[in-house]
Amino acid sequence: MIARRTVTAAVAQLLAQATGKPVGQITVPINPSTGKAYPPPYTLLYPLDHTTDDRTLADAHQTAVTVYQATCVSGPDPAKPDSRGTAEQAEWLADKARTAMLARPADGSPGYANALNLPGVSCYRREADIEAGATSDATDAIITYVIRFRLYLEAAA
Template sequence: MIQRLPVTQGLQALLASLTGRPVGLRSVPLDSKGAPLPPPYTLLYPLDRTDDTATLADNQRAAVLDYQATFVSGPTPGVPNSRGGDEQAQWLADRGWKVVERPADGSPGYTNALSVGPGVHCWRREAREAGGTSDQNDAIITSVIRYRLFLEEQPAG
């Protein structure tokens, strides 16, 4: 059975690499002292999991995992009365789309590697924009992408 935690950690690391900003798992990312980091950052939420491959020979060696990434803009640190904006949220989301980016030369696979644990291969990735939110009171605007990862255990050999 495919373990979710290594997949989640792999997607979290990939999003942090692509955006150059911290990624919190289900909560605001923290600094080395445990204090919340200011936006911009990404919040990653594990969602649904399906282990049934819908085949007669289903051997429980595959899984489909869904995630939501919420890209959070925010005020510029040290700038009074600054606000997070749509441009910042979309900039982060544009980098988040690189999770499903294919090589420009048409070769198979994905441009950016996703480490999902030993013996597991992510053979397909999907993404869809799921909207966003804005809250003028908090000066925060978000953009949301939902990812679906298709995984399969590789036979030992």
């Protein structure tokens, strides 16, 4: 069986490496050296659906389809009073995240340019659905851009 916890950690690691910005799993990422929240931009990663049933009679739960929501967050610059997040910054971060997950190797070889670090598991297909970004309050200075990633996984032989 493919453990969801390890998939979540691998997706968070890939997004952080590719964007160069912190990723928080469900909550705002915390800077370990200060114990305080990182200022935007950052990505919030939400685990959603995770299905392990391949609907065959001899299902050994060696496959999984898992969905994550990546919310790319733009916000005010702490060094500039009255600054706001920008749509451009949110889209920049979303473009980085989408490229990290979906880019193919430049040489045309099969697979993905950025591997998920999942020992014993291969990701043979990735999809992305874009959703409208939103802010709950026009005065909160935060702009978000939402992507849902669907990953098709199987235990390596």
